[in-house]
Amino acid sequence: MDFSFTEEQSMLxxxxxxxxxxxxxxxxxxxxxxxxPGWRPAVWKAFAEELGILGAPxxxxxxxxxxxxxxxxxxxxxxxxxxxxxxxxxxxxIGGGFLKHSGHAGAADLIxxxxxxxxxxxxxxxxxxxxYNLAAVATTAKKDGAGWVLNGHKAVVVGAAFAxxxxxxxxxxxxxxxxxxxxVFLVEKGARxxxxxxxxxxxxNRASEVYFENVSVGADALIxxxxxxxxxxxxxxxxxxxxxxxEACGVLRKLHEGTVxxxxxxxxxxxxxxxxxxxxxxxxxMFINVEQAVSMTYMANIKVxxxxxxxxxxxxxxxxxxxxxxxxxxxAIQLHGGMGMTDEMAIGHYxxxxxxxxxxxxxxxxxxxxxxxxxxxxxx
Amino acid sequence: MxxxxxxxxxxxREDVRAFIKDNYPAELRGAQDEGEGxxxxxxLLWHKVLAKKGWVxxxxxxxxxxxxxxxxxxxxxxxxxxxxxxxxxxxxxxSMLAPVLYTFGTEEQKQRFLPGIYNGEVWWCQGYSEPGAGxxxxxxxxxxxxxxxxxxxxxxxxxxxxxxxxxxxxxxxxFFLVRTDPDAKPQSGISFLLxxxxxxxxxxxxxxxxxxGHEVNDVFLDNVKVPVENRIFHENxxxxxxxxxxxxxxxxxxxxxxxxxxMEKLRTxxxxxxxxxxGSLIGDAFFRRxxxxxxxxxxxxxxxxxxxxxxxxxxxxxxxxSSILKIKGTEIQQxxxxxxxxxxxxxxxxxxxxxxxxxxxxxxxxxxGLAGQMFNGRKTSIFGGSNEIQRNIIAKMVLxx
Numbered sequence: 121m122d123f124s125f126t127e128e129q130s131m132l133x134x135x136x137x138x139x140x141x142x143x144x145x146x147x148x149x150x151x152x153x154x155x156x157p158g159w160r161p162a163v164w165k166a167f168a169e170e171l172g173i174l175g176a177p178x179x180x181x182x183x184x185x186x187x188x189x190x191x192x193x194x195x196x197x198x199x200x201x202x203x204x205x206x207x208x209x210x211x212x213x214i215g216g217g218f219l220k221h222s223g224h225a226g227a228a229d230l231i232x233x234x235x236x237x238x239x240x241x242x243x244x245x246x247x248x249x250x251x252y253n254l255a256a257v258a259t260t261a262k263k264d265g266a267g268w269v270l271n272g273h274k275a276v277v278v279g280a281a282f283a284x285x286x287x288x289x290x291x292x293x294x295x296x297x298x299x300x301x302x303x304v305f306l307v308e309k310g311a312r313x314x315x316x317x318x319x320x321x322x323x324x325n326r327a328s329e330v331y332f333e334n335v336s337v338g339a340d341a342l343i344x345x346x347x348x349x350x351x352x353x354x355x356x357x358x359x360x361x362x363x364x365x366x367e368a369c370g371v372l373r374k375l376h377e378g379t380v381x382x383x384x385x386x387x388x389x390x391x392x393x394x395x396x397x398x399x400x401x402x403x404x405x406m407f408i409n410v411e412q413a414v415s416m417t418y419m420a421n422i423k424v425x426x427x428x429x430x431x432x433x434x435x436x437x438x439x440x441x442x443x444x445x446x447x448x449x450x451x452a453i454q455l456h457g458g459m460g461m462t463d464e465m466a467i468g469h470y471x472x473x474x475x476x477x478x479x480x481x482x483x484x485x486x487x488x489x490x491x492x493x494x495x496x497x498x499x500x
Numbered sequence: 501m502x503x504x505x506x507x508x509x510x511x512x513r514e515d516v517r518a519f520i521k522d523n524y525p526a527e528l529r530g531a532q533d534e535g536e537g538x539x540x541x542x543x544l545l546w547h548k549v550l551a552k553k554g555w556v557x558x559x560x561x562x563x564x565x566x567x568x569x570x571x572x573x574x575x576x577x578x579x580x581x582x583x584x585x586x587x588x589x590x591x592x593x594x595s596m597l598a599p600v601l602y603t604f605g606t607e608e609q610k611q612r613f614l615p616g617i618y619n620g621e622v623w624w625c626q627g628y629s630e631p632g633a634g635x636x637x638x639x640x641x642x643x644x645x646x647x648x649x650x651x652x653x654x655x656x657x658x659x660x661x662x663x664x665x666x667x668x669x670x671x672x673x674x675f676f677l678v679r680t681d682p683d684a685k686p687q688s689g690i691s692f693l694l695x696x697x698x699x700x701x702x703x704x705x706x707x708x709x710x711x712x713g714h715e716v717n718d719v720f721l722d723n724v725k726v727p728v729e730n731r732i733f734h735e736n737x738x739x740x741x742x743x744x745x746x747x748x749x750x751x752x753x754x755x756x757x758x759x760x761x762x763m764e765k766l767r768t769x770x771x772x773x774x775x776x777x778x779g780s781l782i783g784d785a786f787f788r789r790x791x792x793x794x795x796x797x798x799x800x801x802x803x804x805x806x807x808x809x810x811x812x813x814x815x816x817x818x819x820x821x822s823s824i825l826k827i828k829g830t831e832i833q834q835x836x837x838x839x840x841x842x843x844x845x846x847x848x849x850x851x852x853x854x855x856x857x858x859x860x861x862x863x864x865x866x867x868x869g870l871a872g873q874m875f876n877g878r879k880t881s882i883f884g885g886s887n888e889i890q891r892n893i894i895a896k897m898v899l900x901x
Contacts, residue, residue, distance in 0.1 A: 246846050248863065253776040275863070276846040297778050319862060321849040322711075322871040329862055388636035398888055446838075453878045457634050457886065458664050461709050461716075461879050468710030472875060475841075476849060483842060485786040486776060 123418060125194065128187070133194045135171055140202040146466045149203055153324040159282055164206050168237025174212055175235035178220070182231045189359060193366040193421045200370020203473055205325050207240055207279040213363045215241025217356040218287050218304060222344040230285075230306075242283035242309075243360075244274035244330050245353070252482035254289070254353050255299045259332065261290035268292075268342070270305065270313075270335040280328035281318040283309050288332070292347050304349040305341045312336070323476040324469065355427070358434035361481050362424045365417040365441045368477045372410045372444055375452040375470045379403060382456055382467075399455060406451055409444040416440040432494045435487040441477070442484035449474035505572070512573055516580045523549050528587055537713075538587070540623070540670045546587050547594075547620040557594050557618060564602050564610070565618050571809040582757035592624040592666070593617035597675050600692065600741045604733040613694065625697070627662040627676035627719060628742070635889050637677075638686040638739065642721060644678035644693065646728065646735075654728040656680070656693060658701075658721045664883065668704045668717040671697045676721075681736050692738035694730040701725070709879075711872035712853050746885060753884055754829035756802045762836045763795060769843045769866050781843055794835055801828045820897035823890035830880040830887065837874040844870055 125133070143163060152160050168174045176191040178184025185191065192213055199208060216234055219227040233239035250256035259272025270290055280286065286307045294301025307314060313335035316328040344352040380403055383394035393399055420437035423429040449471040453460035460467050478484065492499075505513070525545040531538055550556035558574050560566035569577065581588075589595075598617050601610055616622035633640040642660025649655050658678055668674065674695050681689030695702070701724040706714045733741050770782040770791065781787050805825055841848045847863030848871045861868065881887045895901045 248847075249774045249778075251774055251776045251781075251845050253778075256774075256776070256778065276849050317860075317862070319855060319860065320851045322851040322875070323849070325849075327849060387632075388634065388639070390639075393635075396888075398891075450878065454881060454886070457882050458629070458716075458879075461876075461882065463708040463710050463712065468875070471878075472710065472871075475871070475874070479842065479845065479848065483845075485784075485842075489776070489786065 125190070128185070129191060129194050132173065132176060132185075132187075132191060133198060136173060136195055136198040137201075139166065139171055140198060140204070144202040144204060146203075146469070149205070149324075150469070153205055153320070157281065158320060158326040159205050159207070164240075165237055167206065167208070168235065174208070174237060177212060178216060178231055178235065182228055183235050184231070189362055189421045189424050192359075192363045193417065196363045196366035197370040197417075200367035200372075200473075201374050203324065203371070203469060207242065207282050209360060209363055209367070210243055210279040210283070211239070211241045214243045214356055214360050215239070215285065215287060217359050218306075218343050218352065221352060221355060222304070224306075224340075224343050226340060239285060240279070240283045241285050241287055242277050242280040242328075244277045244280065244286045244288045245357075246275045246277070247273060248275050250275070252479075252486040253297065254357060255302060255350055256297045257289050257291045257302055258296050259288065259290045261292050261303060261305060263292075264336065266339040268305065268337050268339075270307065270332040270337065272332050274330040274332075276321075276327045277316075277330045278321070278325055278327045280309070280316055280330055281326045285309060286314070286330065287343070289349070289353055294347075299350050301347050302350045302353065303346045304343040304352060305337060306343050307332075307335060307337055307341060321476070323473045325476075354431065357481055358430050359424055361434040361438050362417070362420040364477060364480050365413070365420055365437045368441045368445055368474065369410070369414050369417050371470050371474050371477065372413055372448050375448050375467065375474065376403070376406050376410050378467050378470070379406065379452045379455050382459070386457075393455075402451055402455065406448045409448050413441050413444040432491060435482075435491040435494065438482060438487040439484050439491060442479075442487070445474040445478045505576075509572055509576060513576050513580060516577060517584075519553065519555075520580060520584045520586060523553070524584065524586060525549060532585065532587065543587070543590060543670075544620045544623075547589050550589065551619045556589060556620070557598065559595065560598060561602060564598075564614055575806070575809060578757045579760070582761045585761060588758075590623075590667070592626055592671075593620075593622065596626060596745055597624050600675070600732060600745050603744060604692075604741050608729075609732065623667075623670050623672045625665050625668040625671035625674045625719075627665060627674045627695070629664045630661060631663050635886055637742070638690070640677055640679060640690065642676070642678045643682065644680050644691060644726070646680070649725070656691075656726045656728060656731070658693070658695070658724040658726055660721050662719040662721070663707070663716075665704075665717045665719045666715055668697070668719055669706065669714070671704075673697055674719070675732075677738055677742055680738075684736060687739045689736050690738040690742070691735050692732045692741040693726055694732065695721075695724065695726050699724050699726070709876060711875040712851070713872070713876060715876075753880075754801060754805050754825035755833055756798070756805050756829070759798055759829070759832050759836060760802075762833075762840075763791075763798060765866070766836055766840050766843065767791065769840060772864070772866075773843050773845065787839075787843070790839060794832065794839065797828070797835070798832055801825070801832060804828070820893050823885075823893045823898075826884065827881075827887050827890050833880055834874075834877050837870070837877045841870045841874045 175184035176187045176195055180186045211234055219230050230239055247258055261268040261270045286309055288305045288307050289302055290305055291301050292303040313333045315331045318328045321327050384392050386393050416437040420433045423433035452467055453471050456467050459465055528542055528545045531542050557565055558567045558569050562568045601613055630640050644656040644658045646656055674697055676693045676695050677690050678693055679689050680691040701722040703720040705718045707716045708714055771780050773781040775781045775784040844867040847867035850862045852860055
């Protein structure tokens with residue numbers, strides 16, 4: 121048993137942390153997300169060229185650093201601490217994940233483009249009526265000669281505004297919520313018939329409604345097996361959950377540390393408010409939540425490569441992290457008092473991100489239900 | 501012990517319902533439905549309708565314009581106005597300052613200030629909290645020095661800063677706690693002043709809150725000259741007024757009627773939203789249990805409030821027990837906001853505030869702004885004496901610890 125990081129992973133963490141300290145302080149981040157385009161392509165370029173981190177989880181033969189989920193975890197935790205909005209999750213973890221696992225003929229080239237910073241991916245999965253069910257897909261793809269024609273509406277697609285490529289789940293057979301009949305497609309965002317409506321999200325990201333109207337794609341657009349794409353989707357989403365949990369750990373650490381720091385400085389009744397036992401116990405409970413979240417994040421990122429354990433591990437971690445996001449986030453605001461309510465202080469921005477992570481890729485309820493089923497089977 | 505309404509009370513409820521139906525301003529209803537921020541004039545529309553009817557200040561003594569309603573009638577009133585989604589009457593003048601004025605003010609002060617409050621002609625703001633004085637309000641530092649000016653009259657010269665001043669951007673006048681004796685014990689050297697916000701030396705600066713709204717402000721006072729006759733009650737005894745005001749602030753804060761209304765909205769949303777399996781979300785075992793638990797919590801709060809009301813009608817004022825109402829009331833409001841945000845799933849994320857003018861909408865209309873409300877709602881367990889302070893009050897004043 122070993123919970124230590126390799127030398128490469130420690131270096132990766134230091135590299136990312138040092139870059140973010142220089143280029144991603146709160147004011148710079150706030151200024152960038154407040155205006156168009158809502159992210160900094162120059163930062164992305166630096167990730168690719170200066171830091172070389174966009175190849176972290178890819179094999180060396182693909183041009184990557186030869187890492188895996190633990191490397192994604194390291195990067196995402198640092199990103200959480202700085203509230204990074206650039207699309208590492210959508211591109212490297214999700215886009216890269218689909219390409220790696222599907223055996224797609226163009227995967228090597230496309231991954232090469234990811235590592236160089238040229239290819240940017242967004243995951244178009246959710247729909248207006250889908251809630252968190254990955255199999256609830258009304259978007260259709262119909263066979264048309266050798267290729268396919270897509271029609272449908274994808275909801276709240278994070279990072280679509282920045283993307284060059286979309287990964288789209290579509291129904292090729294079966295009914296709207298059937299597990300069978302789902303296929304995954306790679307669609308260039310500029311393809312004829314793809315339109316987006318872009319908007320900011322409450323946590324400083326960008327998302328879009330994405331519409332497909334008779335979008336023709338070739339046979340090579342299909343990623344993974346036709347009709348039987350759901351297991352691939354679940355696998356990649358579980359990886360994305362493990363990475364998002366790591367981001368949450370970064371966010372939670374900052375919420376907790378910022379609160380401890382603030383209560384030491386803030387004086388009321390002639391003493392720092394950190395001297396009040398009721399607040400001390402609250403901060404201890406926040407700390408326990410953070411530590412448990414970190415433990416579950418390690419667990420999920422270790423087990424995510426084991427297909428027998430993966431789904432249970434991801435859902436268990438997401439439940440723990442979702443609860444921690446709520447408890448730690450809300451109490452961070454509470455203990456900051458009025459100051460926590462201001463847009464000017466960073467703490468509120470961490471709280472908003474924590475709140476959105478709570479429901480990303482499925483709420484606590486969703487993952488508790490999934491875990492229940494995986495662990496206990498159907499209810500009587 | 502019974503919960504029955506008398507035939508007279510039922511008739512009163514019918515009257516209230518009919519009055520709201522016939523008189524609630526259409527312009528205000530429209531603006532509320534659009535979910536847009538209200539203008540200053542819109543925020544006063546309903547107030548002015550009620551003032552004309554004589555119903556704007558049910559809790560005031562009858563001689564000053566109160567309705568003389570029984571606690572049950574007041575309860576019916578708050579229930580019906582919340583049920584009809586009426587904009588709440590702004591509390592600063594009607595329920596915060598006025599009780600101080602009619603309890604502690606001179607005859608002249610009452611005559612000068614109460615009519616403007618009643619008719620909604622004068623907009624008041626509250627200058628209590630300071631950057632260094634929040635939960636520990638008595639440590640406030642804004643200084644007022646008494647001088648005799650060249651005109652031979654006495655004035656206070658006020659210097660300092662106030663913060664979290666709600667809607668001060670619209671205020672004509674403010675009621676301020678200031679330190680008149682810096683050498684006395686914290687609570688003993690404070691006075692209660694009414695200040696015209698147009699007086700030279702006052703600067704109001706917006707504070708933008710985390711959901712992006714402008715509701716609260718910093719107020720800076722730089723050599724602000726205030727006539728001595730604008731002081732309420734005795735010099736250095738303003739804390740007595742402040743305490744009375746805070747008790748009023750707390751007793752209204754349970755917000756039972758409004759929470760009931762918001763529970764209804766939550767149920768409507770959950771009936772419309774789909775669950776993971778495609779049925780309505782309100783049929784989802786996890787979600788419906790959370791709604792049911794919250795309804796039980798709200799019932800417990802409602803009956804606690806009713807017991808308090810019954811106590812008031814038999815002559816007991818709102819005591820420290822009202823801290824229970826503040827704690828549970830705000831926790832329940834926040835919980836409803838959380839569940840509403842949970843209910844709308846992905847469509848909780850869009851932030852459309854800055855895209856408003858362009859008629860940009862995403863997802864169902866009811867989803868818009870729910871995240872912002874949830875973020876903004878975190879303030880309720882902080883303001884008016886944080887929930888931690890409320891627990892201290894119960895520990896000390898009720899349990900005698």
